[in-house]
Amino acid sequence: MQDALVVEELMTCVDAVAVKARSVQEELESLLSEEQVEQEVNVYMILERDIRALRVEARQYIEKSKEQTSSVKEVHNGGACAPVLPKWDLPKFNGDVLLFTAFWTSLKLVFIQDQT
Structure with a gap:
């Protein structure tokens, strides 16, 4: 990017x-x-x-430099850096106290199946 700034200044x-050349001419x-x-x-x-x-050559160089800079940023930020965690499909408790035992059993089954 530093080179592109130098080219723009030049x-x-x-x-x-x-x-100046036009006025002299x-x-x-x-x-x-x-x-x-x-x-x-x-x-x-x-x-x-x-x-x-x-x-024209300077503009092409500057555009190419900008494209390369953006592609470097895309490569740098392209992938996720976080670990891949498993997706859990847990049963939801709807708040009905009479169904809590069934919910608890199904929740335990999910954890038991995951450990094996």
């Missing part, structure tokens, strides 16, 4: 340089002859194309 610097166009302007415009177009390609 892209901010590249954007500032591109703005405009000043040059006003000072040069027609043929020289055409040559300078061609050179500037190549520079601008390279800057755009660099921006």
Whole structure:
């Protein structure tokens, strides 16, 4: 993730340089002859194309870095860390005192069967 932050900072610097290059290009166009302007415009177009390609590459790198970071988090938090406990299907007591003996017997049977 640290590399992605460095790339973002570098892209901010590249954007500032591109703005400065555009202003210098405009000043040059006003000072040069027609043929020289055409040559300078061609050179500037190549520079601008390279800057755009660099921006695309930087964005792809940043997105890839974010995807890798999220996949690492998913792998790290993917599985449960707790022990697997058995599922118990215990009989429920409904509160009827007359049925307590039957409930107690069935509850004991569940524990006896589990121990064997």
